[in-house]
Amino acid sequence: MGYVINRLLQGLMVIAVMAVLVFIGVYAIGNPVDMLISPEADQAEIQATIVRMGLDKPLWEQFLAFINGALHGDLGTSFLYNEPAVRLILERFPATLELALAAILMAILVGIPLGVIAGLKPNGIVGRAIMTISILGFSLPTFWVGMMLIMIFAVNIGWLPSTGRGETASLFGVQWSFLTGDGLAHLILPAINLALFKTSLVIRLARAGTREVISQDYIKFARAKGLSEPRVILVHMMKNMMIPVVTVLGLEFGSVVAFAVVTETVFSWPGIGKLLISSIVHLDRPVIVAYLMLTVMLFVTINFLVDLIYALLDPRVRRKESA
Amino acid sequence: MSDVRGGAAQPTLVVEGLKTHFFTEAGVVKSVDGVDLSVSRGEILGLVGESGSGKSVTGFSILGLIDQPGRIVGGSVKLNGEELTTASPKRLRSLRGDRIAMIFQDPMMTLNPVLKIETQMIETLQAHIKIGHAEARARARDALGRVGIPSPEERLDSYPHQFSGGMRQRVAIAIALLHGPDLIIADEPTTALDVTIQAQILSEVQTLCRETGTALIWITHDLAIISGLADRVAVMYAGRIVETGAIAEVVSNPRHPYTYGLIGSVPSRNKRGQRLTQIPGMTPSFLSLPQGCAFAPRCPNADAKCLEMPELSPCPSAAHRARCFHPMPEGAEA
Numbered sequence: 001m002g003y004v005i006n007r008l009l010q011g012l013m014v015i016a017v018m019a020v021l022v023f024i025g026v027y028a029i030g031n032p033v034d035m036l037i038s039p040e041a042d043q044a045e046i047q048a049t050i051v052r053m054g055l056d057k058p059l060w061e062q063f064l065a066f067i068n069g070a071l072h073g074d075l076g077t078s079f080l081y082n083e084p085a086v087r088l089i090l091e092r093f094p095a096t097l098e099l100a101l102a103a104i105l106m107a108i109l110v111g112i113p114l115g116v117i118a119g120l121k122p123n124g125i126v127g128r129a130i131m132t133i134s135i136l137g138f139s140l141p142t143f144w145v146g147m148m149l150i151m152i153f154a155v156n157i158g159w160l161p162s163t164g165r166g167e168t169a170s171l172f173g174v175q176w177s178f179l180t181g182d183g184l185a186h187l188i189l190p191a192i193n194l195a196l197f198k199t200s201l202v203i204r205l206a207r208a209g210t211r212e213v214i215s216q217d218y219i220k221f222a223r224a225k226g227l228s229e230p231r232v233i234l235v236h237m238m239k240n241m242m243i244p245v246v247t248v249l250g251l252e253f254g255s256v257v258a259f260a261v262v263t264e265t266v267f268s269w270p271g272i273g274k275l276l277i278s279s280i281v282h283l284d285r286p287v288i289v290a291y292l293m294l295t296v297m298l299f300v301t302i303n304f305l306v307d308l309i310y311a312l313l314d315p316r317v318r319r320k321e322s323a
Numbered sequence: 324m325s326d327v328r329g330g331a332a333q334p335t336l337v338v339e340g341l342k343t344h345f346f347t348e349a350g351v352v353k354s355v356d357g358v359d360l361s362v363s364r365g366e367i368l369g370l371v372g373e374s375g376s377g378k379s380v381t382g383f384s385i386l387g388l389i390d391q392p393g394r395i396v397g398g399s400v401k402l403n404g405e406e407l408t409t410a411s412p413k414r415l416r417s418l419r420g421d422r423i424a425m426i427f428q429d430p431m432m433t434l435n436p437v438l439k440i441e442t443q444m445i446e447t448l449q450a451h452i453k454i455g456h457a458e459a460r461a462r463a464r465d466a467l468g469r470v471g472i473p474s475p476e477e478r479l480d481s482y483p484h485q486f487s488g489g490m491r492q493r494v495a496i497a498i499a500l501l502h503g504p505d506l507i508i509a510d511e512p513t514t515a516l517d518v519t520i521q522a523q524i525l526s527e528v529q530t531l532c533r534e535t536g537t538a539l540i541w542i543t544h545d546l547a548i549i550s551g552l553a554d555r556v557a558v559m560y561a562g563r564i565v566e567t568g569a570i571a572e573v574v575s576n577p578r579h580p581y582t583y584g585l586i587g588s589v590p591s592r593n594k595r596g597q598r599l600t601q602i603p604g605m606t607p608s609f610l611s612l613p614q615g616c617a618f619a620p621r622c623p624n625a626d627a628k629c630l631e632m633p634e635l636s637p638c639p640s641a642a643h644r645a646r647c648f649h650p651m652p653e654g655a656e657a
């Protein structure tokens with residue numbers, strides 16, 4: 001329990017520090033008027049906004065106001081859409097989340113078996129072939145692969161759609177693509193595109209983990225006990241090998257969300273990545289601030305969950321932290 | 324000095340001319356190169372030699388657990404008369420843990436860190452017999468109790484890191500004993516533990532084996548450890564047995580110069596304060612073994628004849644044999 005509270009406090013600290021940094025970056029450095037008010041606004045509008053936003057007040061009061069707003073979920077209003085920035089982000093977040101989860105799922109389902117096979121037979125033809133594929137996955141640029149996927153599967157063969165989310169259905173009051181056949185078909189290509197890099201990473205992690213664990217005495221002892229090979233591999237080996245894989249993969253989840261920018265652009269996937277790009281292009285700063293804050297919170301949440309899972313997987317961590 | 328117990332009964336394990344080689348990039352490592360061993364019901368055989376002499380590889384070869392790039396390239400391993408070197412993987416698996424059990428050197432590494440003791444014991448039972456969870460748990464608990472683990476019922480739910488090294492080795496021993504095997508191979512199981520626990524565990528295992536008639540091969544680099552407990556000893560050097568016989572006979576009357584040197588380096592009560600004789604030189608590398616007798620570069624008795632390979636020959640009787648052209652004189656004080 002102390003472990004959980006400890007991690008929670010750490011997460012809150014990170015968010016607080018990030019809030020200060022964002023405040024300094026957006027309000028304190030440079031001209032806040034430029035940073036927060038649309039360049040197209042006229043003089044009277046600017047004056048009104050300065051007063052409304054309290055930019056004429058001392059810095060510490062502004063900071064309190066910023067924190068107060070942030071605590072109430074108010075990080076400003078988009079110039080472009082004239083909607084609260086937080087709401088804009090949250091509306092598009094499910095699309096990105098869905099894409100990222102689908103990509104991670106693919107990376108696990110494909111990467112772990114391949115990595116284990118490559119780890120069990122590192123010098124065999126299959127093992128070498130898997131590693132070559134993983135090098136390709138690492139080195140091919142995401143946008144290029146995305147365009148190739150569109151060219152082959154959407155244009156030439158015409159099996160799969162290449163733009164948008166397709167039909168969505170509602171679950172927990174949120175729209176999801178994977179719930180409809182059409183949405184699922186729309187999800188496949190972008191998910192493959194986003195998964196490619198992480199699949200290569202999972203292959204390498206799983207292979208390295210397998211090679212390390214398989215040479216341990218406890219694996220030999222498991223065989224000496226007369227256990228079947230599937231049990232030795234699936235229980236004794238995998239349970240140990242998965243600890244670093246899950247940890248790294250969990251921590252990578254945030255970067256999958258961040259990297260979704262490229263894939264979302266190539267496939268016109270209406271997620272936060274695409275919103276971020278258009279906000280940068282149009283200098284829609286409140287949206288950028290909201291994106292930064294929410295991404296930090298996402299990272300912190302993920303880190304927290306990873307720590308919990310790690311403790312669940314490894315009994316040694318549980319004891320050390322609670323002792 | 325005959326080691327045949329009960330007349331015509333066949334030994335539990337007979338190893339003849341066993342060769343296990345590792346085909347590495349640097350060359351062929353002949354870690355086990357013609358090993359003969361036998362051990363009978365209720366008998367304890369000490370397998371002694373310096374680190375790197377091929378003792379562990381011998382043990383794993385008997386279990387059929389040699390990993391790439393190693394392979395058994397010759398010889399025979401018979402358990403109760405059944406040939407194991409040509410047995411199917413399925414047959415070997417069914418014998419491992421059931422008829423032959425092994426205890427490893429480092430108890431900190433032997434148990435799986437992420438599985439409860441209960442899981443690691445019950446799976447061993449269920450790998451060989453049809454048994455329900457509750458019954459298996461009861462048997463696991465009794466097995467822990469038998470090797471002297473206090474409050475075994477609660478300990479079943481613990482993870483390995485919650486045990487000391489000595490306790491972990493007891494758990495490993497309990498696992499080895501679960502199916503009442505015909506043969507236990509104990510690979511330096513007390514080397515990593517402190518001296519008092521070493522002696523305790525060794526004598527307890529001895530008692531358990533004697534009670535159940537289990538044959539025991541106790542691997543060690545320390546002749547002193549087993550001199551009071553084993554029945555017979557086989558001394559290994561560079562992948563071969565260089566001397567074998569009843570333990571009392573070999574210790575009091577070592578014939579091979581290597582054994583003679585080993586005993587010289589064993590601290591003993593009546594030589595307290597005396598400087599220990601060390602065998603000069605180093606364990607040779609398997610990749611550059613000298614021609615003929617592998618011990619020649621370190622041997623005080625070596626001469627031109629030793630460029631050939633000596634046989635393991637009666638010295639003086641078939642019960643005490645040594646692999647040497649110029650054995651130490653009988654009764655020489657080491």
Ligand SMILES: Nc1ncnc2c1ncn2[C@@H]1O[C@H](COP(=O)(O)OP(=O)(O)O)[C@@H](O)[C@H]1O
Nearest residue numbers: 345347352354373374375376377378379380381
């Ligand atoms: N997987 C392996 N690959 C190459 N050589 C090995 C391997 N395992 C063992 N050996 C060789 O076998 C020799 C004997 O090892 P081992 O039986 O473990 O010695 P001991 O148990 O007597 O200390 C070692 O010197 C080592 O070079």
Ligand code: SF4
Nearest residue numbers: 616619622629647648
């Ligand atoms: S055969 Fe020769 S070299 Fe080898 S141990 Fe005997 S005397 Fe020494």
Ligand SMILES: [Mg+2]
Nearest residue numbers: 378379380510
């Ligand atoms: Mg060894």
